[in-house]
Amino acid sequence: MALVDGVVADLTAESGELDDLVSGLDDGEWTRVTPAPGWTIAHQIGHLAWTDEVAALAATDPDAFTAAVATALENPAGFVDAAAEQKASVPPAQLLADWRVARTALADALRQVPDGVKIPWFGPPMSAASMATARLMETWAHGLDVADALGVTRTPTNRIKAVAHIGVRTRDFAYVVNEKTPPAEPFRYELTAPSGELWTWGPDDATQIVRGPALDFCELVTQRRHVDDLDLEIIGDQAREWAGIAQAFAGPPGSGREAGAAGKGN
CATH class of the missing domain: 1.20.120.450 (dinb family like domain)
Known part of the structure; x- marks a missing residue:
């Protein structure tokens, strides 16, 4: 409990x-x-x-x-x-x-x-x-x-670790809802928390890697920002493909946001 x-x-x-x-x-x-x-x-x-x-x-x-x-x-x-x-x-x-x-x-x-x-x-x-x-x-x-x-x-807080966790856990879901086959290889995620600590998921020797600020990662997986507007280093073809369809929320594929639309309210 x-x-x-x-x-x-x-x-x-x-x-x-x-x-x-x-x-x-x-x-x-x-x-x-x-x-x-x-x-x-x-x-x-x-x-x-x-x-x-x-x-x-x-x-x-x-x-x-x-x-x-x-x-x-x-x-x-x-x-x-x-x-x-x-x-x-x-x-x-x-x-x-x-x-x-x-x-x-x-x-x-x-x-x-x-x-x-x-x-x-x-x-x-x-x-x-x-x-x-x-x-x-x-x-x-x-x-x-x-x-x-x-x-x-x-101001972001370390509460977003829960958002990042769902973003990692829903990797395969994003592929399935887009009618794609999830990669067999696990990814490595290295995210810098708002507090400055490093949050990691996945094996150290993975070739598909996503790293950068945890805030940017959370904005990606909730489709609140376009990947081109985020300060994320994405290594590997599969990781780059995933970044284009990442989706932490349930339901059909989201439409995401256009590049350059960050912060716009209309």
Whole structure:
């Protein structure tokens, strides 16, 4: 449970930082367009609120979650956008209050999941720690969209190690969703944390290598920046191919961002 508590604490902190970013906005600012096509700041927060609500349901009432999935899959290609649109129509003060309730309920629920129990999800079932890590990754990525819309540069923290970890673990997933065969050879990842320490994954003697700032790597795998706009050293043909399709989030292949679009809010 110590692992779950630690990741949930990081998720809570990440959510709180984004809350601080939007809590002082007036109603007009909530309609600012973010880099995600068709999504305003309200859509971004609405998406997080909806997903946190559904994740809490999955952790506490699997049968009700199964019913919710069945309803969502009546519109398989559009239920995420539809949920964000519905949430974005709520007055901003209420939307923010709803998100606060949802994320608190999720944190409480994850701490109560017994060791070894898997939480059902739209993809494979996950442990409580994995669910918290996935929610942290999404909160960080959508928070970056909000920051871009507001023209704000956030100070990265070592919480992004969870994002980097998912980016490494989803290497093969990125190939599969793009109908490609994952390489047999493992990659080596060498990332410099915001604190200055070195985070590594993969064998020392790998020939396919990705190295550079952990922040840039996280922006790559969440498709918030184009690889050409990042300070990453990518060695090997397979690693370069992967960098063009890297995707830490579930679902079909993302469209990514155009080169030179970093930080643009429209």
